[in-house]
Every structure is written in C-alpha cells, then in structure tokens.
Amino acid sequence: MLDDRKLAVLRAIITDYVENSEPVGSKALVERYRLDVSPATIRNDMATLEEEGYLTQPHTSAGRIPTDKGYRLFVDRLTSVKPLSPAEKRAISTFLGGAADLDDVVSRTVRLLAQITQQVAIVQYPIVSTAVIRHIDVIRLHADRALVLLVTSTGRITQAHIEIPAGTADEDLEASAVGMAAVRNLTSAEAVRALAHLAREAVPGILPSVVAAVTALLAADPTTRVVVGGVQNVARFGDDFHAAMEPVLEALEEQVVLLRLLGEARNDVTVRIGHENEYIGLQSTSVVASGYGMPDDVWATLGVVGPTRMNYPSTMASVRAVARYVGRFLAEG
Amino acid sequence: MLDDRKLAVLRAIITDYVENSEPVGSKALVERYRLDVSPATIRNDMATLEEEGYLTQPHTSAGRIPTDKGYRLFVDRLTSVKPLSPAEKRAISTFLGGAADLDDVVSRTVRLLAQITQQVAIVQYPIVSTAVIRHIDVIRLHADRALVLLVTSTGRITQAHIEIPAGTADEDLEASAVGMAAVRNLTSAEAVRALAHLAREAVPGILPSVVAAVTALLAADPTTRVVVGGVQNVARFGDDFHAAMEPVLEALEEQVVLLRLLGEARNDVTVRIGHENEYIGLQSTSVVASGYGMPDDVWATLGVVGPTRMNYPSTMASVRAVARYVGRFLAEG
DNA sequence: CCTGGCACTCGGAACCTGAGAGTGCCAAGT
C-alpha cells in the first residue's frame, strides 16, 4: 500500500512542516522537493496517506500535517540519526570537560542538552554500579535522632534519618558505624548481600536499624534524583502550544512523572511521540531519551521533552551524542 | 494634591483591575464601588492621578490601568495585610506538620506557598545560626581526591572536594578528621574563629587544606541553595503575559538571580513591583518576599513571583503567614 | 468644587468581499 514514493512524500511533508510549522500542500511540495511527478499525483498519495492515518488536515482545503502515527513511521523507517559536526562534538567535549564533581557533571549536562536541542532537558543521576561504598557514618543530631550517611567512590552522598533510643550512648553510635565497615569497598549489589548477612546475626543495639537504613538507601538508588533544565524553552514550542503549556510545566515538577518519562534505561535512543506518552499532560509533546553508561552497563537515562513537531533526526543525534560523551566522561573518572 | 477621595479612587481601580484584568472606566467605577460622586468627578480625579503617574491608559478612550508607581502607593498606604482565615491557618499547619527532615520542610513549604498563592514560590534553605557542627569527615575517593563532609545538627550536609598528595596514607586522612573535632558542637560563627586559630599553627600534612575547605563551606552558607516550585503557574499569569514568559522562566533557573531576587533577609514582608526589580526579565512581575526565623534571628528568605497585576493584600498575607509558620516549625524541632 | 451635558475619539466586533491555496474527481494519455 505504501510504495517508495508515498514514503518520500511523507518524509517531505514532515521535513517541511517541521521547518515552517504550516500545513503543506501538494504544489509547494513538488516545487520544493523535486519529486518529479505532478501535484495531482502527490494529491492521490496524500489522500492515501491520510486514509492510512499518517496525515491529517486541520480543515478542508488546507494542506496536510503529520499525525503522531506519521511521525512514528518517519522516526522508525524514514530517517537515520546523523552524526554531529566536529564543531558540535568539540563543544560538548569542552563543556563537559571542566566539570569538578558529580553534581557538576549532571548540571552541566542538563544545561548542555537544553542548549543544543533548544528543548527541555532531563538528566537522571547516574547509578554507577562499579562505584563502591567508601564510607558509612552514623551521626547523632538530637537525643533521639541520628543521621545515617553513605558515601560512594563517585562522591555521591545519600542520607537517612533514624530514630534511636533516647539513652543511646555515643559509643554505641560509633560501634554501629564500625560495624558497617564490613561493606567498605563493596559495590552496591555486593553490599546488599553482605548486609542481609549482618541482619541475620541478631545483634543488639542500634545496628539493626542502621543496617535497615543503609539497605533502604542502596535499594532506593534506582529512583534517584532527576534534574531538569531549559524550562524556558517551552515558551518557544510554538504559538499553538500555549494552551497545553501548563500541564507540561506541571509534569516537569513531578519527579515521579519524569522518571517514568525517561523510562527503562536502554543504551540506544528511544522516542515517544505524542499520545505514546502515558502521562496525559504531555500528549502534545515528544520525549527523546537515551541511557548512558558503558556499553553493557547502563547507569541512568537522560533525554529531552519537546513539541511533537520537532526535528527528530537532529534531536536524536544530540541526545545520543551527549549520552555517549557523558558516559565516557564518567567512565574515565 | 492627593486627597482621600483620589486615593480611594486609586484603590478601587486597582481592586477592580486585579479582579477583571480590564481597564477601568469612570462609570463602572462609581457603579461598583459606591463612591457617592458622579462619573465626571471621578474623571477629574483620574486625570490628576494620571498626571501624577499613578495611572495610565492603554490607548485613548479606554479605561485606566495602574502603573508600577500606582501599585507601589497602594501597597504602601492603601492596604493592610489581613490575617488568614482559621481554615487556611490550619491547612498550613497540617501541611507542614508531617515534615520529616529539613529537605522535606523546604520542599513542603515551596509547594504550599505555590499552592495557596497560585504563583511561583521560591524558598531559600535556612541558615540556622544556632545550629552546631555535629560532624566533619574526610573521605578518600581516589588516590588524589578526597571529600570533606560537614554535618550540622539540623541534618544539613555540605561537601567539598579537595586534592590530596598522591602518597597520602589513610591514617593522615583520619588524623585530619580527628584534628577537626575541635569545632564539634560549635556554631558556624564560632567555628570560623576556631579554624582561623588552627590555620595559624602551621601544621604539616593535609590538615591545612581541610581547614580551608571547611572554612569555605561555612562561609559559603549564606549563598545556600534555593528551591523553586509552582512554575506551572506562570501559564496562568494572564494572556498578556505570554510574550514576557520566556525571560521569566529563564530567570527562575538561575540560582544567582533568585538569591538576589529574594534580597536581604528581613523579618517583614517586602514587595518589589515591576521595574523595581533590577533583573531585566522580571520587570513585568512583582516579588513578594519575607525573611523567616526567630524575631531577632532571621535565617533565610522565602517568597513568590507573580504578575504585577496580582492581589497584593492576599499574597502578602499568605507569604507572611507561611514565613511565620515555617520559622516556628523549624525553631521547635 | 461638583455635576450634567455634549461633542469627540478610538478600538473592537461584525460583516463583506476577493484572492488564493488547496482539494477531489474525472477523463484522457502513456
């Protein structure tokens, strides 16, 4: 049903619509894209494409615009992610190069991604599974409250508050911290097992609650923090976007929504278009995301949120490039 | 030049304009606000107010709208901050009541403030000057990098990375941490003095760089973190606002801008209207801010950013109330 | 100093109209 020319027509329509944000007509199409057939032929093709659900008309006798299904076909079969220019690569490299610590890497990444895609960037904090636990501390804050601190070799710090019996002596706290020394230099996965062991030897004192807290911290890792940047770019998503803007901004404030948005961490670029997003406020946006990390060890996900009418090839290229650079940069240390 | 009636006219115009977002004419004014004079009289008053710069006309033969100067006069002399209803107070109280730790308090506060004012809320992390240092740790991350951790009794954690000589033994790190025990249970101000002392006794090893790092952490406190919430509300600021939206969103991403926006921490509500904001992107917005903390010990500032055409009395009341409740809540525990 | 009256201005809604872009369909051509 869809021969090569029809696909070429679809591709041309999407290209044109992304560029000019105006419905595309048959005449303009043959003029601008050297299709070597007459407008009438294109019209027939467009009618077919509309029947099949790839195109739609805003109103009779205007041009056609792509549907979500049209974009999907385009992304899947009609385009390839093209590599970035050397200049862009260098820009990414130098921008990330100056980063001091993990927070800095993440905040630079999110700014970079927002900058080069001109969309809203989302970066999940990495879970470096090769990272090892460097330090665990139990610190009294008040008579009946203590703080459990966990530091990994990547400089990542997590914390939990625990209740302690009012009479607990400082020595007991220290003892529990010393007890936790067993997991030093273990990875998260190893530590969880070691802690399970520790928990079974029913030790008295506060050690059990510390073990529980640390286990929780390690388990909570995957739902780690997410950073958003470039929110001002929603203002540029287009004039037709103003109505849908509020729910989008709302979604961007919800960590939970963002995490689901980024989805499963996979090491290639995934695109979710319009209604493919389950979150209702984002159904006029598309999400382009990619996992980052080592080839066989994905750490986390980053991506961008933009209007459905976005330049997919270029956005996908940018997201992929940034994901690779960040992964490489973090792997190096 | 400005008698009571003229002031009453200004007040009525602002009230009406805030409510209906439409220029106000003389006839509608006398009808809606029982001014007991004829429209012609009001017209004369309005002409005077316009001459003096409190009002302006969007175009000839439309009603008047207030200028920034008009709002300023209104805020300064024509209104008083009225207390919240018991229901609202209870809502604030219960909403903050469930907070677990400092992060939780701040994030609840920002959501609360955004919710009840329907504007963008900004909350600065508190600097509790009565907080004492509970813990300092020096943790090796790599051969030549270490992490300096500082924990206060409020559960606040700050960190700094330092370079260490490659040959440094773990014992030296521990020793430096032990050396820092001198500042335990000191307040920030006391600790800075103690550290200055320590620094003068030219100790060998890595202690000096640790001292420097901790001093920097303590000094950096005032430019502490800022949290923003309710960004989706900019979409509700009004139709005339769409043009100015992008710079506003941009400003909200810049920590530095936000901190300057909140300004000096004072314990009463301060309002900055339109052009009174030095930041250029926010000149069609107003900022209502208040310090929070103990009466003689202001910890930090919180506030909201909204359209110049906002309900000042109600916003000011909300900001003040939230500031008080948060201050009280933090003081208690 | 207030007020009613009056002439005037001007923006916006409503309406009309023509141009143009775009369509669908059909019959003829390849």
Add this chain to the structure above:
DNA sequence: ACTTGGCACTCTCAGGTTCCGAGTGCCAGG
C-alpha cells in the same frame, strides 16, 4: 494500472468598511 492536466469547488485568511459604544475632556451652571 498509474499518471496527468483540467476543472469546479471549498474554505481560510487578509483587507477594507461600517457601526456601536465605552470612555474621555471640556465647559457652563449649580
């Protein structure tokens, strides 16, 4: 069977015109 030119038709949009009414400024009289 597909392509093409032709053609009638539709519908939006831009531009122009008109008209209404809200609102004003000013003035003379109370």
